[in-house]
Amino acid sequence: MQQVHFSEIADSGISLFIKREDKLHPFISGNKYRKLKYNLVEAKKQQKETLITFGGAYSNHIAAAAAASSQFGFKTIGVVRGEELADNLKEVLQQNPTLKFASKHKMQFHFVSRSAYREKTSQEFIDNLKEQFGDFYLVPEGGTNTFAVKGCEEILTDKDAVYDVICSSVGTGGTISGIINSTKKHQKTIGFPALKGDFLQNEIKKYVRTNKNWSLNTDYHFGGYAKVSERLIHFINKFKLETGIPLDPVYTGKMLFGIIDLIKKGYFEKGNSILAIHTGGLQGIEGMNVYLKKKNLVEII
Missing domain, CATH: 3.40.50.1100 (Rossmann fold)
Incomplete structure:
Protein backbone atom coordinates (compact mmCIF):
# COMPACT_ATOMS: atom_id res chain seq x y z
CA MET A 1 0.00 0.00 0.00
CA PHE A 27 6.40 -11.91 -14.02
CA ILE A 28 2.90 -13.03 -12.97
CA SER A 29 1.94 -9.71 -11.46
CA GLY A 30 -1.19 -7.75 -10.68
CA ASN A 31 -4.55 -9.01 -11.78
CA LYS A 32 -2.96 -11.73 -13.94
CA TYR A 33 -1.69 -13.40 -10.77
CA ARG A 34 -5.20 -13.23 -9.32
CA LYS A 35 -6.93 -14.39 -12.48
CA LEU A 36 -4.63 -17.33 -13.12
CA LYS A 37 -4.50 -18.61 -9.53
CA TYR A 38 -7.72 -20.61 -9.39
CA ASN A 39 -7.59 -21.49 -13.09
CA LEU A 40 -4.29 -23.25 -12.43
CA VAL A 41 -5.76 -24.96 -9.39
CA GLU A 42 -8.68 -26.17 -11.50
CA ALA A 43 -6.39 -27.34 -14.31
CA LYS A 44 -4.39 -29.42 -11.80
CA LYS A 45 -7.64 -30.78 -10.36
CA GLN A 46 -8.73 -31.86 -13.85
CA GLN A 47 -5.28 -33.39 -14.38
CA LYS A 48 -4.66 -31.29 -17.47
CA GLU A 49 -1.10 -31.00 -18.76
CA THR A 50 -1.66 -28.28 -21.36
CA LEU A 51 -3.14 -24.79 -21.12
CA ILE A 52 -4.45 -22.90 -24.13
CA THR A 53 -5.20 -19.20 -23.99
CA PHE A 54 -5.64 -16.21 -26.29
CA GLY A 55 -4.27 -12.72 -26.80
CA GLY A 56 -2.72 -10.11 -29.03
CA ALA A 57 0.97 -9.84 -29.80
CA TYR A 58 1.61 -7.48 -26.85
CA SER A 59 -0.85 -9.06 -24.40
CA ASN A 60 -0.06 -8.92 -20.68
CA HIS A 61 -2.13 -12.08 -20.33
CA ILE A 62 -0.05 -14.01 -22.89
CA ALA A 63 3.16 -13.10 -21.04
CA ALA A 64 1.77 -13.95 -17.60
CA ALA A 65 0.18 -17.22 -18.76
CA ALA A 66 3.50 -18.32 -20.26
CA ALA A 67 5.38 -17.54 -17.05
CA ALA A 68 2.77 -19.19 -14.81
CA SER A 69 2.55 -22.32 -16.96
CA SER A 70 6.30 -22.66 -16.99
CA GLN A 71 6.57 -22.22 -13.24
CA PHE A 72 3.79 -24.66 -12.39
CA GLY A 73 4.60 -27.40 -14.88
CA PHE A 74 2.10 -26.91 -17.70
CA LYS A 75 2.71 -26.94 -21.42
CA THR A 76 1.17 -23.76 -22.80
CA ILE A 77 -0.15 -22.73 -26.20
CA GLY A 78 -0.90 -19.12 -27.03
CA VAL A 79 -3.47 -18.49 -29.74
CA VAL A 80 -2.24 -15.13 -31.01
CA ARG A 81 -4.09 -12.69 -33.25
CA GLY A 82 -2.22 -11.99 -36.51
CA GLU A 83 -1.31 -14.87 -38.85
CA GLU A 84 1.35 -12.73 -40.56
CA LEU A 85 3.48 -12.99 -37.39
CA ALA A 86 4.24 -16.61 -38.25
CA ASP A 87 5.90 -15.66 -41.56
CA ASN A 88 9.17 -14.64 -39.95
CA LEU A 89 8.86 -15.68 -36.33
CA LYS A 90 12.57 -15.39 -35.59
CA GLU A 91 12.54 -11.72 -36.55
CA VAL A 92 9.25 -11.12 -34.73
CA LEU A 93 10.68 -12.55 -31.52
CA GLN A 94 13.61 -10.14 -31.75
CA GLN A 95 11.32 -7.14 -32.20
CA ASN A 96 8.41 -8.06 -29.93
CA PRO A 97 9.37 -8.17 -26.22
CA THR A 98 6.11 -9.83 -25.14
CA LEU A 99 6.31 -12.76 -27.55
CA LYS A 100 10.04 -13.05 -26.92
CA PHE A 101 9.36 -13.34 -23.19
CA ALA A 102 6.58 -15.90 -23.74
CA SER A 103 8.79 -17.94 -26.03
CA LYS A 104 11.57 -18.00 -23.43
CA HIS A 105 9.01 -19.48 -21.05
CA LYS A 106 8.33 -22.23 -23.61
CA MET A 107 4.95 -21.04 -24.87
CA GLN A 108 4.05 -22.57 -28.23
CA PHE A 109 2.35 -20.08 -30.56
CA HIS A 110 -0.63 -20.68 -32.81
CA PHE A 111 -1.09 -17.60 -34.99
CA VAL A 112 -4.51 -17.03 -36.54
CA SER A 113 -6.04 -14.40 -38.79
CA ARG A 114 -7.98 -11.52 -37.26
CA SER A 115 -11.23 -12.83 -38.73
CA ALA A 116 -10.61 -16.31 -37.30
CA TYR A 117 -9.64 -14.81 -33.95
CA ARG A 118 -13.06 -13.19 -33.68
CA GLU A 119 -14.54 -16.70 -33.68
CA LYS A 120 -12.30 -17.96 -30.87
CA THR A 121 -15.21 -18.63 -28.48
CA SER A 122 -17.19 -20.68 -31.00
CA GLN A 123 -17.45 -24.42 -30.54
CA GLU A 124 -16.11 -25.01 -34.05
CA PHE A 125 -12.97 -23.00 -33.31
CA ILE A 126 -12.39 -24.82 -30.02
CA ASP A 127 -13.02 -28.22 -31.64
CA ASN A 128 -10.38 -27.39 -34.26
CA LEU A 129 -7.91 -26.59 -31.47
CA LYS A 130 -8.66 -29.97 -29.87
CA GLU A 131 -7.98 -31.74 -33.18
CA GLN A 132 -4.62 -29.97 -33.46
CA PHE A 133 -3.43 -30.01 -29.86
CA GLY A 134 -5.36 -32.74 -28.07
CA ASP A 135 -6.76 -32.38 -24.56
CA PHE A 136 -6.24 -29.01 -22.83
CA TYR A 137 -7.52 -26.62 -20.20
CA LEU A 138 -8.85 -23.44 -21.78
CA VAL A 139 -8.21 -20.04 -20.19
CA PRO A 140 -10.23 -17.28 -21.94
CA GLU A 141 -8.75 -14.14 -23.46
CA GLY A 142 -7.76 -11.83 -20.62
CA GLY A 143 -8.26 -14.75 -18.23
CA THR A 144 -11.80 -13.76 -17.23
CA ASN A 145 -14.11 -16.53 -16.02
CA THR A 146 -15.63 -17.53 -12.68
CA PHE A 147 -12.25 -18.79 -11.40
CA ALA A 148 -10.62 -15.46 -12.33
CA VAL A 149 -13.33 -13.49 -10.53
Missing part, protein backbone atom coordinates in the same frame (compact mmCIF):
# COMPACT_ATOMS: atom_id res chain seq x y z
CA GLN A 2 1.43 3.36 -0.99
CA GLN A 3 0.05 6.83 -0.43
CA VAL A 4 0.31 9.08 -3.47
CA HIS A 5 1.84 12.53 -3.09
CA PHE A 6 1.32 14.17 -6.48
CA SER A 7 1.61 17.89 -7.14
CA GLU A 8 -1.55 18.14 -9.25
CA ILE A 9 -3.79 17.13 -6.32
CA ALA A 10 -1.72 18.42 -3.39
CA ASP A 11 -4.43 20.80 -2.13
CA SER A 12 -7.48 18.78 -3.12
CA GLY A 13 -8.49 17.49 0.31
CA ILE A 14 -8.56 13.97 -1.17
CA SER A 15 -6.33 11.13 0.03
CA LEU A 16 -5.14 8.80 -2.73
CA PHE A 17 -3.55 5.41 -2.13
CA ILE A 18 -2.38 2.72 -4.55
CA LYS A 19 -2.46 -0.99 -3.83
CA ARG A 20 0.72 -2.23 -5.50
CA GLU A 21 -0.52 -5.50 -6.96
CA ASP A 22 2.23 -5.07 -9.55
CA LYS A 23 4.66 -6.21 -6.84
CA LEU A 24 3.02 -9.61 -6.25
CA HIS A 25 5.41 -11.45 -8.57
CA PRO A 26 8.15 -10.38 -10.99
CA LYS A 150 -12.83 -15.68 -7.46
CA GLY A 151 -9.14 -14.81 -7.48
CA CYS A 152 -9.82 -11.11 -7.92
CA GLU A 153 -12.16 -11.16 -4.93
CA GLU A 154 -8.98 -11.60 -2.87
CA ILE A 155 -7.50 -8.26 -3.98
CA LEU A 156 -9.34 -6.39 -1.25
CA THR A 157 -9.01 -7.37 2.40
CA ASP A 158 -10.80 -6.23 5.55
CA LYS A 159 -8.04 -3.65 6.06
CA ASP A 160 -9.22 -1.90 2.89
CA ALA A 161 -12.61 -1.11 4.43
CA VAL A 162 -11.22 2.29 5.50
CA TYR A 163 -11.38 3.61 1.92
CA ASP A 164 -14.44 5.37 0.52
CA VAL A 165 -13.83 4.73 -3.17
CA ILE A 166 -12.13 1.81 -4.93
CA CYS A 167 -10.87 2.36 -8.48
CA SER A 168 -9.71 -0.18 -11.04
CA SER A 169 -8.86 -0.24 -14.71
CA VAL A 170 -11.11 -2.47 -16.81
CA GLY A 171 -10.22 -4.76 -19.70
CA THR A 172 -12.46 -7.81 -19.93
CA GLY A 173 -14.30 -7.10 -16.67
CA GLY A 174 -13.05 -9.93 -14.46
CA THR A 175 -10.90 -7.87 -12.13
CA ILE A 176 -13.48 -5.24 -11.30
CA SER A 177 -16.14 -7.94 -10.88
CA GLY A 178 -14.08 -9.55 -8.12
CA ILE A 179 -13.44 -6.16 -6.53
CA ILE A 180 -17.15 -5.27 -6.59
CA ASN A 181 -17.98 -8.59 -4.92
CA SER A 182 -15.59 -7.89 -2.05
CA THR A 183 -16.32 -4.22 -1.35
CA LYS A 184 -18.22 -3.12 1.74
CA LYS A 185 -21.66 -1.52 1.64
CA HIS A 186 -20.31 1.97 2.32
CA GLN A 187 -17.78 1.81 -0.53
CA LYS A 188 -18.21 2.89 -4.14
CA THR A 189 -16.32 1.23 -7.00
CA ILE A 190 -15.39 3.02 -10.21
CA GLY A 191 -14.01 1.21 -13.24
CA PHE A 192 -12.00 2.91 -15.98
CA PRO A 193 -12.33 0.87 -19.22
CA ALA A 194 -9.44 0.80 -21.67
CA LEU A 195 -11.92 -0.02 -24.43
CA LYS A 196 -14.40 2.22 -26.22
CA GLY A 197 -18.12 1.79 -25.60
CA ASP A 198 -20.35 0.77 -22.71
CA PHE A 199 -20.75 -2.93 -23.52
CA LEU A 200 -18.70 -4.00 -20.47
CA GLN A 201 -21.64 -3.24 -18.18
CA ASN A 202 -23.34 -6.45 -19.30
CA GLU A 203 -20.15 -8.50 -19.05
CA ILE A 204 -19.62 -7.38 -15.47
CA LYS A 205 -23.24 -8.07 -14.52
CA LYS A 206 -22.64 -11.75 -15.36
CA TYR A 207 -20.24 -12.04 -12.42
CA VAL A 208 -21.24 -9.52 -9.74
CA ARG A 209 -23.63 -10.13 -6.89
CA THR A 210 -24.95 -6.57 -6.81
CA ASN A 211 -25.78 -3.79 -9.25
CA LYS A 212 -25.39 -1.11 -6.59
CA ASN A 213 -22.43 1.10 -5.68
CA TRP A 214 -20.42 0.62 -8.86
CA SER A 215 -20.07 2.42 -12.16
CA LEU A 216 -17.85 2.66 -15.24
CA ASN A 217 -16.33 5.93 -16.38
CA THR A 218 -15.78 5.68 -20.14
CA ASP A 219 -14.16 9.10 -20.60
CA TYR A 220 -10.52 8.03 -20.30
CA HIS A 221 -9.88 5.34 -22.92
CA PHE A 222 -7.77 7.72 -25.07
CA GLY A 223 -9.18 6.36 -28.30
CA GLY A 224 -9.49 2.71 -27.34
CA TYR A 225 -7.47 -0.32 -26.35
CA ALA A 226 -3.69 0.20 -26.63
CA LYS A 227 -4.24 3.73 -27.99
CA VAL A 228 -2.23 6.50 -26.32
CA SER A 229 -1.55 10.21 -26.69
CA GLU A 230 1.42 12.43 -25.89
CA ARG A 231 -0.63 13.92 -23.07
CA LEU A 232 -1.05 10.48 -21.50
CA ILE A 233 2.64 9.62 -21.86
CA HIS A 234 3.69 12.94 -20.30
CA PHE A 235 1.33 12.22 -17.38
CA ILE A 236 2.72 8.71 -16.85
CA ASN A 237 6.28 10.04 -16.83
CA LYS A 238 5.45 12.92 -14.48
CA PHE A 239 3.61 10.54 -12.15
CA LYS A 240 6.58 8.19 -11.97
CA LEU A 241 9.06 11.02 -11.38
CA GLU A 242 7.01 12.43 -8.49
CA THR A 243 5.76 9.22 -6.86
CA GLY A 244 8.21 6.53 -7.95
CA ILE A 245 5.28 4.43 -9.20
CA PRO A 246 5.47 3.13 -12.80
CA LEU A 247 2.21 2.93 -14.75
CA ASP A 248 1.48 0.96 -17.88
CA PRO A 249 -0.01 2.93 -20.80
CA VAL A 250 -2.92 0.60 -21.56
CA TYR A 251 -4.60 0.23 -18.18
CA THR A 252 -3.19 1.81 -15.01
CA GLY A 253 -1.93 4.94 -16.75
CA LYS A 254 -5.39 5.72 -18.09
CA MET A 255 -7.04 4.91 -14.76
CA LEU A 256 -4.72 7.20 -12.77
CA PHE A 257 -5.09 9.96 -15.37
CA GLY A 258 -8.85 9.66 -14.92
CA ILE A 259 -8.71 9.65 -11.12
CA ILE A 260 -6.44 12.71 -11.00
CA ASP A 261 -8.61 14.53 -13.54
CA LEU A 262 -11.80 13.79 -11.58
CA ILE A 263 -10.16 14.96 -8.35
CA LYS A 264 -9.19 18.24 -10.02
CA LYS A 265 -12.75 18.65 -11.32
CA GLY A 266 -14.19 18.24 -7.81
CA TYR A 267 -15.93 14.95 -8.57
CA PHE A 268 -15.15 13.42 -5.16
CA GLU A 269 -16.30 14.71 -1.79
CA LYS A 270 -13.78 16.56 0.35
CA GLY A 271 -12.16 14.19 2.80
CA ASN A 272 -12.71 11.12 0.62
CA SER A 273 -10.01 8.47 0.60
CA ILE A 274 -9.50 6.66 -2.69
CA LEU A 275 -7.81 3.31 -3.21
CA ALA A 276 -6.58 2.65 -6.75
CA ILE A 277 -5.65 -0.91 -7.66
CA HIS A 278 -2.40 -1.21 -9.61
CA THR A 279 -3.13 -4.19 -11.86
CA GLY A 280 0.42 -4.62 -13.16
CA GLY A 281 0.91 -4.85 -16.90
CA LEU A 282 4.31 -3.17 -16.75
CA GLN A 283 5.76 -5.62 -19.26
CA GLY A 284 3.74 -3.75 -21.88
CA ILE A 285 5.85 -0.59 -21.49
CA GLU A 286 8.72 -1.99 -23.54
CA GLY A 287 6.44 -2.91 -26.43
CA MET A 288 4.72 0.47 -26.34
CA ASN A 289 8.09 2.20 -26.43
CA VAL A 290 8.96 0.30 -29.61
CA TYR A 291 5.84 1.83 -31.17
CA LEU A 292 6.49 5.31 -29.77
CA LYS A 293 10.07 5.29 -31.00
CA LYS A 294 8.94 4.43 -34.54
CA LYS A 295 6.56 7.40 -34.39
CA ASN A 296 9.29 9.70 -33.02
CA LEU A 297 7.19 10.32 -29.91
CA VAL A 298 8.18 10.71 -26.26
CA GLU A 299 8.86 7.31 -24.69
CA ILE A 300 7.78 6.03 -21.29
CA ILE A 301 10.52 6.27 -18.69
